Amino acid sequence: MFKYFAYGLKVTSEIELDELIVRDFKGEADIEIVFGETPDQINGPDWYGDWWQANDYCLLCDFTDVIRALVSRNGKEVTLQVFTEDDFQLRSFIYGQVLSACLLLRGYFLLHGACVKIGDRAVGFCGSSGVGKSTLTLAFMEEGYTVYSDDVIALKVEGDKLMMHPGFPRLRVTKETMTRMSVRAADFENIDHFPTKLNYVKGFSFCSDEIELDELLILNPTDCTKPNIRNVSGWEKLNLFEEGHYRKSIEKLIYSEKDMLKRRTKIANIAKCHYLDRPNTYYCLMQMIDYINLKFHL
Template sequence: MNYYALCGLKVASVLPLPDLVSWAGDGRQADLSIRLDEVPELENPHTSRPLLQIADDGTCRFEMKAVAAYRVDPEGREIVIAPHMPADAPDIRVFLFGTVFAIVCFRRGLLPLHASVVRIGDKAVAFSGVSGAGKSTLAAMFLKRGYSILADDVAVTEVRDGTVMVQPAFPRLKLWRDAMDGLAFETEGLERARAQLEKFHMPVEAFAGEPLPLASVYYLEEAVDPRHEEMRTLLGIDAFRYMKTAVYRSKLGYNLLGSGPLFAMAGRVVGGVRSVILRRIRTLARAEEIVDLIARHETAG
């Protein structure tokens, strides 16, 4: 059995998960266990979506053809994986840490954000946006400048006594080759996320392994015209509207929790952070400028 830490959870897994850091905490029982077994289709599911089934009791089954089928129990305490390819293939972990982990989060009352998170001072700062908006690339730019990261792509938040905390995920960035080349990171010897994709798993040494209060969420948007570039703090309903788009697989959350509980969670998070829209022309050439801009904005409070 392997023991790992993942977003504040103690994970016991028969499947080695080399992306995660080993559990260094207490000897308590695991919060989440991962094992390998058959995962047959659910009978009479309550909800049937193309890749996802939800049973009346809340059990979820997610299947990616030719990769694996996954089952999550109603409390989000156990994941069963039926691999359709060698169990150590990175592909299996891609969906495990994506949709499947999002199910676990929703089931445990944690709100997963589609965001990469870095540490600035003693606070966490999140970069959210759609696939391709540049979340991981921006986190990599911060890494290059000596900052550490808490999470990449999926960030787990939890509100404790009115403070929004981000839990450290794992010390790895998922980057496309062009971003790695542009930032002069070496791809040689790195694992590809999927054998057919030019997307790499880059281990990171500068990892902030403790939960930190979340100061700001930056929503990354692409400007097609320099006149439309802006950095602006969002307030009230605008901030809430953006936060709804930042929930990782929000449709999934909606199907598992219903809109009321889901938006109440999002509302608690948005109430405790600064929301900033950052619209810019995409270019790696301006990495320095953008890192400086955000770091200044954060230290100025």
């Protein structure tokens, strides 16, 4: 069995997961991934979005021609039946779908975004697809900043703090971003099953330690001429956590609408959020980095 660490959890796997952080440990794993036969369907409701089905005991996901995965309700046991010969595609589905299901089952709140270490503080970037979360993260990385996560911000409330559990060192950006930032093509590799993006393979500084999320910035292209910070509060903030949730379709199989609202409200009451307006005609990366550091005295 291979042993890894991600999102604050110990993971064992019969498949090698190259992107995860290798970490030896003793005792029981939090997530156990094994190969095995899986059922075509389970005794539960109709398929949700053609991919997911759930009952009181497990979740079943079926990604045609890639994998079928059975995930226990405690988010610990994962059985994979593999149909693809593309190892990278297989790992991508495990990271993006299977692990996110395990996290949601274990009570994590997942946001679609990225997070970097600025000084001794964690600052997250959220916003709609294509708004530039990974681009800004890459710009911070190129300036020598440490990354906590990309694509998924995994959160848990601990007392009166909102704690962020870093994932693993991975970054995906569009070809347009690569061209805009004049970075070397050798630093990237193509993703066959996701042709609009490239996988960043250059080594970078990554931190896996749990940390309090100090600030969440919502990237927002506008008609402004320079970066600008605006506070977010009340219902507007709650709606942001509704819109920015990662894998909401899976969450709906685990929690009732009432419980999902409670989860979002609890997170929103603690989180410090601001809009980060930027010009929509061009991406002023260095200006944004300088502005963030100055505005929050980081």
